[in-house]
Amino acid sequence: MHDHSGEVFPAAVTAVPLLLAIVRHGHPAAGATALGLLDDALAFATHDASTRVATPYAEAVPICCALADRVRGGAGLLAASGAEGGRLLADADGHWRFDVEEAVAEGDGALAFGALAGRWPGGGTSVAAELHRPGRAVSLVQAVLHHPPEDGHPDACLRLPAVLPDGLAPPAVLFPARCAPGARQP
Numbered sequence: 001m002h003d004h005s006g007e008v009f010p011a012a013v014t015a016v017p018l019l020l021a022i023v024r025h026g027h028p029a030a031g032a033t034a035l036g037l038l039d040d041a042l043a044f045a046t047h048d049a050s051t052r053v054a055t056p057y058a059e060a061v062p063i064c065c066a067l068a069d070r071v072r073g074g075a076g077l078l079a080a081s082g083a084e085g086g087r088l089l090a091d092a093d094g095h096w097r098f099d100v101e102e103a104v105a106e107g108d109g110a111l112a113f114g115a116l117a118g119r120w121p122g123g124g125t126s127v128a129a130e131l132h133r134p135g136r137a138v139s140l141v142q143a144v145l146h147h148p149p150e151d152g153h154p155d156a157c158l159r160l161p162a163v164l165p166d167g168l169a170p171p172a173v174l175f176p177a178r179c180a181p182g183a184r185q186p
């Protein structure tokens with residue numbers, strides 16, 4: 001295969017902490033360049049619907065979500081880095097991630113309690129999500145935000161119709177399905 005995106009982009013994910021370090025410690029001009037590179041990388045990754053990378057929390061994460069997660073690792077720094085830092089953080093937060101900590105049966109589906117990173121897109125409406133578990137193929141589920149995070153804590157609850165609690169046993173992680181539409185079987 002000569003698909004370079006599959007090789008270059010995981011390197012971009014790895015480079016995020018380095019670029020954040022340049023923003024934090026570097027000359028202001030170097031910091032501005034690093035912010036621009038982060039912005040470009042996230043925009044480019046968001047348009048890449050097929051590349052996936054392995055992370056400590058899931059085996060095949062859409063490249064944009066893996067990158068956004070790393071960008072959120074510098075949230076405090078970026079929030080203090082002017083308009084461009086704030087915009088980058090807002091873009092990254094569109095690539096939400098939900099880590100399931102506990103699941104219980106509810107009606108014909110399940111309630112999943114866990115931690116939400118980023119910004120939930122749908123209010124009370126149903127959102128298409130990818131469900132990732134170790135050693136399992138990614139499955140597509142519908143999720144509704146049942147209890148949003150409050151007071152700056154990530155704790156939240158999702159309602160997942162037609163999903164059994166067993167299918168959500170940790171470690172289970174959800175990502176936006178819209179991030180990698182080309183990577184799934186139709």
Ligand SMILES: [Zn+2]
Pocket residue numbers: 062063064065066068095176179
């Ligand atoms: Zn994404």
